[in-house]
Amino acid sequence: GQQVMQIPQYQHVQEGEDFTTYCNSSTTLSNIQWYKQRPGGHPVFLIQLVKSGEVKKQKRLTFQFGEAKKNSSLHITATQTTDVGTYFCAGHDYKLSFGAGTTVTVRA
């Protein structure tokens, strides 16, 4: 079955710095979705990528889908305390196959 791996598992970031989290799949993905889960909360949809090489931006967040559609990345610039949480990528084939997530903490 589809397996999605995320690295790093934890990311400790100084406020104002940039960071990237990576998502790799064992199989080619038809599309990929990213979710954010705040501490004590539930996953909230961020974005969906469908096309090979697709890049989408949401303010300080940049999402990229690999050319082979087997990997994806999320890059956050100028990290803020509101970015705290766990970011999940999920292969989407009607059901979501989540990675273990990257948990982000921010040092003020």
Next chain:
Amino acid sequence: DTGVSQDPRHKITKRGQNVTFRCDPISEHNRLYWYRQTLGQGPEFLTYFQNEAQLEKSRLLSDRFSAERPKGSFSTLEIQRTEQGDSAMYLCASSSGGRDRNYEQYFGPGTRLTVT
């Protein structure tokens, strides 16, 4: 507020007891999903409904687990003879769905189950 509601939010039960959880999806969504999440892990797919039809069940879903969506609206997830390993957050999500397109899923707040 995503519009998906779950009840109860917390459940503490003794090993061997049966529990039932309810999920009310966003009303216009035809797809409903159940996931289970343990600490430090991403949600794991359990089962999926399109309208009232249960289309897939994960191998994680042993015969102690059963889910229903009788009228294509709300859904229930029942766990019989609970075990300590069943302790987790049970998440419900709903989405629209088309033949050739997958839409974003909206998650409810979850039901946290603790089996003692």
